[in-house]
Amino acid sequence: MYYHTVQIDFNTDGIRNRGSKELMTPKLLAALDKCKLSDRDAVHIIISTADALGNDVSKLIINRSTIHRDRIRFRENITIELQKQFNLIEKECLVLHWDGKLLPDITHGKLKVDRLPVIVLFEEITQLLGVPKLKSGTGEQQANAIFDIINNWGVTNKV
Known part of the structure; x- marks a missing residue:
């Protein structure tokens, strides 16, 4: 069995010391x-x-x-x-594909949620634009999600 010793410093002046060095890269x-x-x-x-x-x-x-x-x-x-890398705005014509999927929710592993992968094809290249979570899998929800994605990518008039 492995035991780890923890040293607890009880700061008597009531001031909490916090870390100051960033670690995340x-x-x-x-x-x-x-x-x-x-x-x-x-x-x-x-x-x-x-x-x-x-x-x-x-x-x-x-x-x-x-x-x-x-x-x-x-x-x-x-x-x-x-x-920036794919710069879809400069493309003449894009082909859009989507397919609703019922997938496990990443925040609640046991729950299933409607997801809508949205893909664009151009010059023999496939680019995933997004996989939004939908409240329901209705056509209206899908249309709104697709419009939001292509609007965010700035290609509403290229599809």
Whole structure:
């Protein structure tokens, strides 16, 4: 059996010491997403790894809400980079495909949710534009989700 000793510092002056060193990098955030780790699991793994590597974890900014914010910001930046890379606005004609799927909800693993993968084809290239969550799988919900996606990519008049 493995036991871990925890030293608790009771700060008597009532001031809580917080970490001040950023730890999250794009590479680490991508690894967390690729391994499908929850924010809480990521906190445990990062703290254990930082401690094992000899870092003073009290000086690091490692908490669930910070990891959650950093992951959202990272995903937004990736989306912007993909939009720049594919630059669909300059294309003459795009072919749009979508297909509703009932998939496990990433926030509640046992629940199923309607998802709508939206793909665009151009010059023998396939690009996933988004996979929005739908309240229901009705045609109206799908049409609204598709319009929002192609509007975000700036290609409403190219499809």
